[in-house]
Amino acid sequence: MRRIETAAVVGAGYMGGGIAQSMARAGLPVVLADVSAEAAARQLERLLTEARTYEEQGLFAPGDADRVAANLRAATSVEEAVADVDFVHEVVFEKVEVKHDVLARASAAARPDAIIGTNTSTIPVKVLAPAVVRPERFLTVHWSNPAPFIPGVELVVGEAIDAAVLPVVQEMLERAGRRSAQVADTPGFVLNRLQYVLFKEAADIVAEGVATPEAVDTIVSTTFGFRYPYFGPFAIADMAGLDVYVLGMKIMEEAYGERISPPKALTDLVDAGAHGAKNGEGFTVHGDPEKLARMIAYRDLAYARQGQLLAELAHAHPDAPASPAPAQDPDVVAEQEARP
CATH class of the missing domain: 1.10.1040 (N-(1-d-carboxylethyl)-l-norvaline Dehydrogenase; domain 2)
Incomplete structure (x- = not known):
């Protein structure tokens, strides 16, 4: 199976947009699709602006914003986006029926050899695979939020998977600066099974009056x-x-x-x-x-x-005191106050 050189992301919201941005930053041409051509175009503009802001803040390396702009474009439809790419990534709402609809539509329009991924965070492959045309090319590729900055990716394969698919996806993720781990096809996988258990216990601790949410967060983070x-x-x-x-x-x-x-x-x-x-x-x-x-x-x-x-x-922590306002020229203040 050949190397992934091009990709489409179906669902260009916060999570999907971040994944598309990350792949484009790594040099992969990526096509965005959303609920409409207008929505995809809006998300593209947001991602380009965001990339420029990240670069100005020093969060992206110099030149990354131009690289994202060169490799990212919006399609007018799902079918156009997936028509001739090596990898299609579905990143829509976490409901089985919504994902079934999008996966069926995208996999039917994609090339027969294109790999189809889903970014589900909890739904097993075996639940989603029946909607996919040629499920032997389908797997979960679960990025974490915020996608531009979190390196870990969960990989989950189903019983029908072609063994050649997984290493191709792993190699693409490595090029994007990500570390992946394969886990079993069970609800919640590893990340959210652990994360939700911690949250449930934390919520019980607060409900029992053991500590406040702020105290729990302080203890966990430190x-x-x-x-x-x-x-x-x-x-x-x-x-x-x-x-x-x-x-x-x-x-x-x-x-x-x-x-x-x-x-x-x-x-x-x-x-x-x-x-x-x-x-x-x-x-x-x-x-x-x-x-x-x-x-x-x-x-x-x-x-x-x-x-x-x-x-x-x-100094950047949300609980840090706000920086004092810069001193203003008294003549400027007087002029402003005198204006009607």
Whole structure:
């Protein structure tokens, strides 16, 4: 299967527009389609203006706005957008019937060899694939919001997938500066299954009067959330100590029941004498002292730099005091006040 050189994004709103912008920034010609030609043209103008603003703010590299403008255009219809591209990405509202309609229409009009992706965040491939013409070329390619800046992408394939499709999509994502991971075809996949569980528990904590929403957000962003740009939950558990996790979760189990009980995968490791980084055996460490030393050194460097970055960005935080208004020339003020 050939390399993806051209793409169409069907659904050019906030999420779809960000994906299209990201691919265009990476050098792929991208065609936008939306509910109408007028809507697609409006979204194109928004994305071009946004790219220029990002470049002025230093969020895009010099020349990126011109690259986006050179590679992004709007189509008058879905059929026109998908007619001759290598990759079609559906990014419409998260309702099965809406996605079925758009996927059926787009896949029927696309080339027989075009790969069809969906950006669904929760709906399994097996639910959407029946609407797709030639489902062997269909998979989930789930970007995260905001698409121009979040590097992770979930990939989900169905039973009908052609094995040649996945590596072609992975290579395209790499060119766009993204890191992808394949996960199983289950509702919510990994990202939202974890994210929604955290939100549900946070909402319960607030409802029980344990903390305010502001306090929860502060604790999450300055403690375990502080670590997540660099490590996932298994590596973090290894560094904390798996035996410590078991003891802590048993205390939580007494208060909250089985929903926060230590999982069997954890207790089995601890029962076998694996305590994580402290003795070199765990979920992500396996008796390699040099790798473990590099992991700890990376952790210390990453967390220190993260603290420096947050300090650097403190002035831009939404809770930071507003900058005082610049002093005005009293003669100018008097002139303005004198005007009718």
